[in-house]
Amino acid sequence: MRTSPKVKIFIWNACQNAIPTKENLWKRKILPDPVCDLCRDKVESVEHTLLLCPWAAKVWNYPEINLRVDAHEVKRIDEWLVQFIRRNSHLPSLDRIANLLWQIWKERNNFVFRGTKPEVCKVIDLAKFQQASYQKWGFRHTPEQKFEEQQISLTWQAPKAGSFKINVDGSLCEGSMEGAVACVVRDSSGSLIDGFTKLVRAESVLQLETLGVLEALKYLKEKKVGEALVETDNQSVVNCLTKEEEMNWQARADLFECKSLLQQLPLVGLTYCPRSANAIADWAARQQRMKTLPPRWWASPPLSLWTLLCLDAPPTGFVVSAV
Numbered sequence: 001m002r003t004s005p006k007v008k009i010f011i012w013n014a015c016q017n018a019i020p021t022k023e024n025l026w027k028r029k030i031l032p033d034p035v036c037d038l039c040r041d042k043v044e045s046v047e048h049t050l051l052l053c054p055w056a057a058k059v060w061n062y063p064e065i066n067l068r069v070d071a072h073e074v075k076r077i078d079e080w081l082v083q084f085i086r087r088n089s090h091l092p093s094l095d096r097i098a099n100l101l102w103q104i105w106k107e108r109n110n111f112v113f114r115g116t117k118p119e120v121c122k123v124i125d126l127a128k129f130q131q132a133s134y135q136k137w138g139f140r141h142t143p144e145q146k147f148e149e150q151q152i153s154l155t156w157q158a159p160k161a162g163s164f165k166i167n168v169d170g171s172l173c174e175g176s177m178e179g180a181v182a183c184v185v186r187d188s189s190g191s192l193i194d195g196f197t198k199l200v201r202a203e204s205v206l207q208l209e210t211l212g213v214l215e216a217l218k219y220l221k222e223k224k225v226g227e228a229l230v231e232t233d234n235q236s237v238v239n240c241l242t243k244e245e246e247m248n249w250q251a252r253a254d255l256f257e258c259k260s261l262l263q264q265l266p267l268v269g270l271t272y273c274p275r276s277a278n279a280i281a282d283w284a285a286r287q288q289r290m291k292t293l294p295p296r297w298w299a300s301p302p303l304s305l306w307t308l309l310c311l312d313a314p315p316t317g318f319v320v321s322a323v
């Protein structure tokens with residue numbers, strides 16, 4: 001199969017029934033029900049989510065794919081794929097099928113975790129694009145591999161072995177200065193090591209996000225953590241602290257404090273990550289602001305946090321062992 005390693009791993013996990021569908025999470029008593037969130041009709045098994053859910057069926061029925069997926073014929077996805085390989089060549093290639101399965105899963109996750117409506121055409125276009133890019137550039141050390149890396153970095157990336165990553169985010173009440181910041185500490189295996197939040201007052205989003213970074217840096221100094229990366233989804237904070245950019249006056253004092261701490265912590269870096277890679281810190285900050293954050297949330301995560309952790313875990317989301 002000529003497709004990227006992450007797609008191969010995803011297909012492998014799907015065939016092992018080891019992707020976090022609602023059925024698999026329900027069997028593990030992580031979710032209260034196994035029903036598909038998209039159709040609200042059937043149990044969300046691997047086969048249902050990737051092949052049979054009405055919106056996924058539309059992808060397979062789409063004229064340029066034209067693959068009829070019959071619910072009576074599909075028992076297991078691995079058997080379905082084997083049958084597909086045995087059939088003839090006028091069907092779409094296996095690479096194409098693999099990329100489509102991966103994009104359907106990503107689109108399903110976008111719906112479940114971000115509430116965006118699944119789009120059949122988008123899935124088909126992305127799968128086609130991904131296949132074409134890989135066929136053209138899918139070799140090591142090509143400049144275009146950066147494209148692939150950029151795509152991967154839309155999700156949370158674990159820090160390198162022996163170091164830590166703190167994701168930081170803030171949440172502000174609309175029309176008020178009351179808010180909260182949250183810091184989530186994870187190690188190279190993606191395990192939650194620690195987490196803390198603080199209620200703050202901020203005059204702007206920039207100040208709020210700066211206060212988050214400040215809390216993370218204070219923590220790193222206090223705990224004498226060696227190598228660590230602080231990650232925020234606010235590009236302005238990163239620019240103010242890493243480039244000689246004009247400092248916003250509202251956040252000036254806090255930015256100066258951050259700069260001074262960064263100088264004292266030579267093994268600590270600060271980077272920007274997209275919002276999609278910062279979901280857990282965002283969750284914790286919002287829960288804290290709404291005063292609904294359970295105590296020791298990082299040590300025994302509630303369901304809503306669990307599902308976000310599933311999404312963050314490489315490479316296909318949280319991998320449950322075959323059930």
Ligand SMILES: [Zn+2]
Nearest residue numbers: 036038039053
């Ligand atoms: Zn469904």
